[in-house]
Amino acid sequence: MPDIVCPECSQVTSLVAVRRAAEEFCTQCDYPLFWAPSAIPMASPGSSNAATMRRLPGAAGRRQIGTRVCPSCGELNPLKETHCVRCTTELDPKPVVEAAPVPVVRMLEPEPVVEVIERPWWIWLLIGSLLIIETGIVLVIALD
Numbered sequence: 001m002p003d004i005v006c007p008e009c010s011q012v013t014s015l016v017a018v019r020r021a022a023e024e025f026c027t028q029c030d031y032p033l034f035w036a037p038s039a040i041p042m043a044s045p046g047s048s049n050a051a052t053m054r055r056l057p058g059a060a061g062r063r064q065i066g067t068r069v070c071p072s073c074g075e076l077n078p079l080k081e082t083h084c085v086r087c088t089t090e091l092d093p094k095p096v097v098e099a100a101p102v103p104v105v106r107m108l109e110p111e112p113v114v115e116v117i118e119r120p121w122w123i124w125l126l127i128g129s130l131l132i133i134e135t136g137i138v139l140v141i142a143l144d
Contacts, residue, residue, distance in 0.1 A: 004033050 070084040
């Protein structure tokens with residue numbers, strides 16, 4: 001039967017086992033005695049690796065004091081491991097080196113070539129002469 005000293009009021013209480021029940025509260029100040037630190041050492045010197053386990057509050061239960069969390073699945077791995085014991089993902093992945101972006105070179109489109117069709121000057125002379133002759137014929141007919 002361990003004797004637990006209440007950290008709030010220093011009353012000594014004897015408990016059969018710590019089960020987080022209603023009987024495990026201090027009768028004087030109502031402090032939860034299952035939260036009180038234990039005087040029993042967690043592990044004796046020279047004990048095995050399993051003795052380094054301890055009970056933590058919450059749903060996680062027992063876990064090793066020193067662990068590495070897997071970045072992929074969240075498994076708690078021993079510190080000496082290099083790969084996750086559950087999914088074999090590397091615990092210390094190498095940083096991804098990104099390649100330098102390749103510059104995009106755009107070719108400028110050439111300006112469209114506008115072809116100017118040059119008509120020979122003598123065509124304009126011919127058209128002008130024909131108009132003058134036709135006007136003259138119309139005037140001669142009109143005067144007659």
